[in-house]
Amino acid sequence: MMNDHPPHVAIVGCTGAVGREFMAILAERSFPMASLRLLASPRSAGKVIEFNGAPIEVRALDESSFEGVDIALFSAGGAISRKFAPIAVDAGATVIDNSSAFRMDMEVPLIVPEINGEALDAFRGPGVIANPNCSTIIALMAVAPLHRAVGVQRMVVSTYQAASGGGAAMMAELERQARDWAADRPESDEIRGRPYLFNLFSHDSAIDPATGYNAEELKMVRETHKILGDDSIAITATCVRVPVLRAHSEAINLTFREPGAMSEAEARQALAAAPGIRIVDDRAANRFPEPIDASGGDEVLVGRIRADISQPRGRGLDLFVCGDQLRKGAALNAIQIAEWLIARIGANV
Amino acid sequence: MMNDHPPHVAIVGCTGAVGREFMAILAERSFPMASLRLLASPRSAGKVIEFNGAPIEVRALDESSFEGVDIALFSAGGAISRKFAPIAVDAGATVIDNSSAFRMDMEVPLIVPEINGEALDAFRGPGVIANPNCSTIIALMAVAPLHRAVGVQRMVVSTYQAASGGGAAMMAELERQARDWAADRPESDEIRGRPYLFNLFSHDSAIDPATGYNAEELKMVRETHKILGDDSIAITATCVRVPVLRAHSEAINLTFREPGAMSEAEARQALAAAPGIRIVDDRAANRFPEPIDASGGDEVLVGRIRADISQPRGRGLDLFVCGDQLRKGAALNAIQIAEWLIARIGANV
Numbered sequence: 001m002m003n004d005h006p007p008h009v010a011i012v013g014c015t016g017a018v019g020r021e022f023m024a025i026l027a028e029r030s031f032p033m034a035s036l037r038l039l040a041s042p043r044s045a046g047k048v049i050e051f052n053g054a055p056i057e058v059r060a061l062d063e064s065s066f067e068g069v070d071i072a073l074f075s076a077g078g079a080i081s082r083k084f085a086p087i088a089v090d091a092g093a094t095v096i097d098n099s100s101a102f103r104m105d106m107e108v109p110l111i112v113p114e115i116n117g118e119a120l121d122a123f124r125g126p127g128v129i130a131n132p133n134c135s136t137i138i139a140l141m142a143v144a145p146l147h148r149a150v151g152v153q154r155m156v157v158s159t160y161q162a163a164s165g166g167g168a169a170m171m172a173e174l175e176r177q178a179r180d181w182a183a184d185r186p187e188s189d190e191i192r193g194r195p196y197l198f199n200l201f202s203h204d205s206a207i208d209p210a211t212g213y214n215a216e217e218l219k220m221v222r223e224t225h226k227i228l229g230d231d232s233i234a235i236t237a238t239c240v241r242v243p244v245l246r247a248h249s250e251a252i253n254l255t256f257r258e259p260g261a262m263s264e265a266e267a268r269q270a271l272a273a274a275p276g277i278r279i280v281d282d283r284a285a286n287r288f289p290e291p292i293d294a295s296g297g298d299e300v301l302v303g304r305i306r307a308d309i310s311q312p313r314g315r316g317l318d319l320f321v322c323g324d325q326l327r328k329g330a331a332l333n334a335i336q337i338a339e340w341l342i343a344r345i346g347a348n349v
Numbered sequence: 350m351m352n353d354h355p356p357h358v359a360i361v362g363c364t365g366a367v368g369r370e371f372m373a374i375l376a377e378r379s380f381p382m383a384s385l386r387l388l389a390s391p392r393s394a395g396k397v398i399e400f401n402g403a404p405i406e407v408r409a410l411d412e413s414s415f416e417g418v419d420i421a422l423f424s425a426g427g428a429i430s431r432k433f434a435p436i437a438v439d440a441g442a443t444v445i446d447n448s449s450a451f452r453m454d455m456e457v458p459l460i461v462p463e464i465n466g467e468a469l470d471a472f473r474g475p476g477v478i479a480n481p482n483c484s485t486i487i488a489l490m491a492v493a494p495l496h497r498a499v500g501v502q503r504m505v506v507s508t509y510q511a512a513s514g515g516g517a518a519m520m521a522e523l524e525r526q527a528r529d530w531a532a533d534r535p536e537s538d539e540i541r542g543r544p545y546l547f548n549l550f551s552h553d554s555a556i557d558p559a560t561g562y563n564a565e566e567l568k569m570v571r572e573t574h575k576i577l578g579d580d581s582i583a584i585t586a587t588c589v590r591v592p593v594l595r596a597h598s599e600a601i602n603l604t605f606r607e608p609g610a611m612s613e614a615e616a617r618q619a620l621a622a623a624p625g626i627r628i629v630d631d632r633a634a635n636r637f638p639e640p641i642d643a644s645g646g647d648e649v650l651v652g653r654i655r656a657d658i659s660q661p662r663g664r665g666l667d668l669f670v671c672g673d674q675l676r677k678g679a680a681l682n683a684i685q686i687a688e689w690l691i692a693r694i695g696a697n698v
Contacts, residue, residue: 154659158507158600160549160589178546182531197527198594199641200509202653202669207632212613212655214635221658234659236667238600240509242591245547251507251587253602264561283556286563292548304551306561309570310503310583318585320551 006032007342010069010093012061012084013076014038014049017168017246018098021331022073027052031335032342039065040076066091071338074098075330085128094125094341096334100215103130103223110226112137113336114276115144119229120340129337132227133219134329135159135239139250140227141300141328142321145274146267147228151257154234157220160242160249161203162291163196164325170196171245196243203239214239246326247291252319253308260314264307267317276328277302277321289322300328355381356691359418359442361410361433362425363387363398366517366595367447370680371422376401380684381691388414389425415440420687423447424679434477443474443690445683449564452479452572459575461486462685463625464493468578469689478686481576482568483678484508484588488599489576490649490677491670494623495616496577500606503583506569509591509598510552511640512545513674519545520594545592552588563588595675596640601668602657609663613656616666625677626651626670638671649677 009026013019019040026033036051038058045060059065061080066072066088074081074088075098085095085102102108109119110130123129132140139157146152163171169191177197180187187195192204205215213221216239225231242249256262262270271279280289281303289301300323308316323329358375362368368389375382385400387407394409408414410429415421415437423430423437424447434444434451451457458468459479472478481489488506495501512520518540526546529536536544541553554564562570565588574580591598605611611619620628629638630652638650649672657665672678 156505156602178527179531182528195641199639200591200593200598201639202637211658236602236657236659238667238669242549244549249549253505253585288551290548290550292544308585309560310585318587320587
């Protein structure tokens with residue numbers, strides 16, 4: 001629980017892809033902190049990581065890790081979150097959790113600050129706040145403003161997801177396969193056991209036997225309903241991993257509730273006015289969102305904005321979005337949640 | 350015009366990615382030929398290409414190239430087709446054209462043999478037969494059997510297209526960028542002027558100012574209508590190029606005409622019975638169609654077959670398909686058209 005001091009912050013999973021991004025973004029944004037504690041598995045303990053020029057020693061995560069911590073940023077997988085988030089809360093910390101462990105918990109806010117930050121207004125820490133799934137955040141940055149304006153009845157989403165969603169090891173595997181291929185060596189595939197370079201594959205999360213959808217696709221359905229506070233939106237998604245390093249792309253087809261709900265021009269206006277997104281839509285130059293342009297940036301790029309010719313006028317819209325999976329899809333959104341808490345709730349974090 | 354001899358065959362564009370594939374497939378399938386003539390631009394004339402162990406000298410394409418030719422396989426772009434296909438037909442040849450030049454011509458059959466081969470029954474050469482767009486062929490191999498069974502009302506397609514669709518030069522650029530990246534050299538991008546390795550981009554065809562759709566997307570709409578003989582199917586597509594070498598993937602969402610039209614089990618049966626496709630759909634092992642598995646093969650792989658949870662029961666279906674763009678998407682389909690002609694029409698080619 002913070003009082004009148006800037007928060008003591010802990011990062012759980014500091015050596016992972018998202019963990020490193022937490023540190024980069026905290027530094028970039030000069031996030032106000034009384035201290036920063038880096039936590040990881042015992043095998044990383046003792047490692048020294050530099051933050052803003054100062055060395056910080058990584059500590060092994062254990063039951064006593066959260067004494068004195070105000071805000072704990074978790075990104076070490078669902079099992080670690082399930083075990084240690086309650087311990088952190090008991091120690092007085094507010095946990096912002098990047099795993100899926102608590103996202104659908106009725107008591108836990110699931111937040112994209114630009115979309116439903118006000119759902120935090122009733123929050124009083126210590127407690128857990130969940131950071132949504134990366135592809136869901138990136139899609140909703142463009143969909144939410146349109147939904148708010150006219151109501152989305154149905155979404156058909158196809159994703160083009162980056163290696164980073166599979167963690168630092170999957171990013172390294174893609175890079176290693178490129179080096180192996182260029183050197184004419186057999187391509188190492190210890191992470192997935194399959195080629196990734198010059199290939200793509202259905203998202204590597206478990207398939208739900210009842211529906212045939214994978215976990216990533218079902219997250220998009222359920223988390224969208226929770227974030228937008230509207231279970232009536234019909235959603236289907238096909239989630240695919242492509243050989244891109246760290247920005248997700250998504251082709252999104254929307255059906256609005258009413259015929260004539262929104263023209264393409266009106267959609268452009270709504271998107272132009274929405275925070276956190278940038279329209280990249282130059283038809284003459286054939287320049288639209290690309291993962292390489294979204295990578296390392298804070299904004300979700302939105303383009304290929306066009307009225308859907310398969311639906312009555314004003315009833316449907318097609319979009320293509322790209323967003324950095326490690327930033328807006330994970331670490332940045334979590335830190336924006338922390339910033340929202342501090343700005344709006346202050347001492348009650 | 351063939352008589353009682355196997356056809357004299359010419360390939361226009363023999364040095365391109367599809368041209369090379371024409372030769373590989375003719376050899377593989379022991380396509381019956383009295384002779385094979387290789388035609389290309391003057392800068393390739395004199396080059397010697399081996400076919401079935403015998404050297405064939407490439408000739409410069411000109412007005413006299415088609416004397417004595419029965420079947421001319423064209424893949425040298427729309428401008429070459431528009432100029433030389435009529436010359437070939439005047440010389441007595443039947444042209445099977447891989448460009449988009451004649452596809453929407455009312456007089457020209459647009460053929461995927463497994464789907465609408467019977468549209469050739471009335472054909473009498475010499476004349477032009479058009480080979481459809483690659484992404485359209487690959488999608489329809491899975492969609493047509495379902496449409497025939499219960500009627501498709503609407504399709505939402507997102508593509509993951511390979512470099513090969515942009516030609517041999519684009520494939521080479523992707524490979525070169527991988528070598529440059531691995532060697533820590535600046536990545537050469539003379540073809541597109543942008544990064545392609547670890548990136549993806551909206552399909553590099555011109556955007557139609559009236560609709561905002563690119564040419565590839567509109568081909569899918571129009572060619573689907575022509576091939577299926579049904580203009581009532583509502584179609585939207587988002588066409589994207591991914592860093593994959595030669596097989597296209599597509600996420601396809603279907604709405605059937607009637608609620609309860611087709612269960613997932615019925616869809617699986619219809620797909621299992623359809624020619625030219627192979628179901629790859631192992632939910633337990635998380636193995637579904639991947640471009641690397643479709644590459645070099647004749648079949649379109651179909652998987653992620655599941656009832657669409659965003660629609661009433663039996664009303665919608667999601668699929669993911671992969672097909673070799675150079676083979677079923679281009680050269681193989683063209684040669685299958687030639688085989689159909691010979692088998693069904695024989696001397697009247």
